[in-house]
Amino acid sequence: EIVLTQSPGTLSLSPGERATLSCRASQSVSSYLAWYQQKPGQAPRLLIYGASIRATGTGIPARFSGSGSGTDFALTISRLEPEDFAVYYCQQYGDSPLTFGGGTKVEIK
């Protein structure tokens, strides 16, 4: 099974700052990687798929971007808005079983 390691575990930033979240896979997943945002009491929300394609059906703002391929991936939030403070998960679908990372919490500094 492919293990996804997310870092850091917690990111403390202020609104307006840039956030960079990392996801590393234990073996190559090509570009088969997605990012999700989850707020307390809510279901996860798809942000990025195919490593860098912004999801359109759910109105994802342009300040969210994804990059990477193979084993190293990043999610960047260019300027944090108050509604962006949440937990972020990566998910790989390069191989079965589908697996998720342990999450990065982005909290207000």
Next chain:
Amino acid sequence: QVQLQESGPGLLKPSETLSLTCSVSGYSISSGYHWGWIRQPPGKGLEWIGSISRSGSTYYNPSLQSRVAISVGTSKNQFSLWVSSVTAADTAMYYCARQGVAVAGRGEFDYWGQGNLVIVSS
């Protein structure tokens, strides 16, 4: 607008069988995509349980495969999950979701239900 809604019991006793149904609106299951189940224990991360294609092909997480079954009920635009012999370790929020098909059985989850909390306790 695609919407999914889980339904089922919230409390089970150890050794019972968990049964959940996901009702889909705004998109016909028979039109395409895969349809999956994901769970999240309280305060923890996400775990993929399994998925089913519109034709009924199933894909399961090996960690649960011996206890899990997923089926589609296209006449009602629903799909269902069964997990047998539950224990406290199966306590979690259970989500259904629509899954893209990058490769057969594998893809991202673009629309999610709100979740159904299942607690296993004697």
